[in-house]
Amino acid sequence: MTTPATTTPASRALATFEAEASRTTSLLRFGLVGLVALGAVLDPARVEGPEFWSATAVYALFAVVWLARVLRRPVSPRTGLVATAVDLVAITVLALFAGGGGTLPTLAYVLVPVLAAFRYRPELSAAVGVATILSFLVTAAVERAPVAATTLAAEAAVLALVAVATFLLAVVLARRADRIRALLADADALTAQVLDAEARERRRLAEELHDHALQTFIVAGQELDELPGAEAADDALRAGVRELREVVFALHPYVLDEAGLVVAVRRVAERTAERAGFTVTVTGGDLDPSPHDRLLFGVARELLTNAAKHAAADAVVVGMADADGTRTLEVTDDGVGLDRSVLGARLADGHIGLASVRARVEGVGGTFTVDTRERGTRTVVRVPR
Incomplete structure (x- = not known):
């Protein structure tokens, strides 16, 4: 700890x-x-x-x-x-x-x-x-x-x-x-600028997709509803709309701005769990907005994605809390654990997800701790509140 x-x-x-x-x-x-x-x-x-x-x-x-x-x-x-x-x-x-x-x-x-x-x-x-x-x-x-x-x-x-x-x-x-x-x-200032630039670009892309491509698909679906025998095309289009909404949410989670960190993390956790086939539990009280909520949301999404792709977990627990001037995110799974030598090889091969997350957290004055065992991995992230 x-x-x-x-x-x-x-x-x-x-x-x-x-x-x-x-x-x-x-x-x-x-x-x-x-x-x-x-x-x-x-x-x-x-x-x-x-x-x-x-x-x-x-x-x-x-x-x-x-x-x-x-x-x-x-x-x-x-x-x-x-x-x-x-x-x-x-x-x-x-x-x-x-x-x-x-x-x-x-x-x-x-x-x-x-x-x-x-x-x-x-x-x-x-x-x-x-x-x-x-x-x-x-x-x-x-x-x-x-x-x-x-x-x-x-x-x-x-x-x-x-x-x-x-x-x-x-x-x-x-x-x-x-x-x-x-x-x-x-270095701190440059990290903050990079994060801000990335957030702005994600927001712009999400708005472009939502206001143009997504609306075009919705209108096309409404047109197909009036055509007989177009049920298959209509189903495919509706599936595309759902996937596009997922992309928009991934790029810029509007629910984070509207409902807060806990709700946004719960939403992405439930979607990831549904796709990966594990159970997920999300805990967290009524947290006030924090300047680093968007960063923590991205960290949670990365950790959940890793659990879905590599952990072969049956259950994942995500917890968020405030204490002593810090905001803590904790993600625990009961999967196969994380082999540090394999992690080093993945980094050498260009798989820098966790390394990037760690750099972002430390760039704002936080800590990123991974505790891996033979069965399961526990990751604790703390950032200033």
Whole structure:
């Protein structure tokens, strides 16, 4: 089961990048813990044993808990600042327990701006860099063993250089994110234009058929009614009129505008079931009109057509509902299931029905999920309401 789709493809893509950055920085935090501990092992004479190792254990526990947190659910940059603040406080405390400035644990400060560059916008990354330098200067001011001023100055210079480099890295990453956001927004706009153009063309063709060809057939049928011995021709013409009405309905379901999504889907489901020989159940309450109803109707029609052609199903259930700002369409059948390898082959051969449907749904910020088993397929589509 996927989460409700209330975002655009651009925001979802950037959220994915943010989640990856959260996981990466959480793993790198173990490097901070290891670097601090290594410094204490290499210079044990300056370490206040119990206090230092107790603080190290607490910091390591925090690293484990935070990693579990981000693996379960991504955190926002604002929440991530809490972890960065903990990093600075922990390294400062550990450096003080290890003798202050000029000790190996202070080298861990170098990693803090690097972690920030992965996650934050340039201004926050710069703030973290400044805070890191200030924290280092605090430890340098209280060292308990004599350390050459040139050594401390060199370490501070290196740390400042790292802070500047990571700030510039954050600038580059932010520009790339903005560019990705712009490109995906353009893709969203193009998808919307394509869908609108297709809907307009379908409507035009439906109106042309209804107002001209269909009316001509109806008049011809009325003329045949008055001719003796023309029953066979009249029956064939009436069958043609019915088929033409079906084509008009497929091109532009006027009932969707007049009676709403549930009625329109029920109508096409019942017609498909009658032709394919399966039973169909359509559920859905009184749904208010939504900007994406025409898209959902097209998705339902495609899924029902697939069930009729490929599933060999005995029963199909179609459900529609609104919840949490999304509109959901769910189509379940008890057919033969969907072999994903076969689906890939069909796509390679040019059968792009499901791929096209998925692209349209995701183009408006929705999700398209297929759950296939040995017997039956369940498809759930969610779009913003």
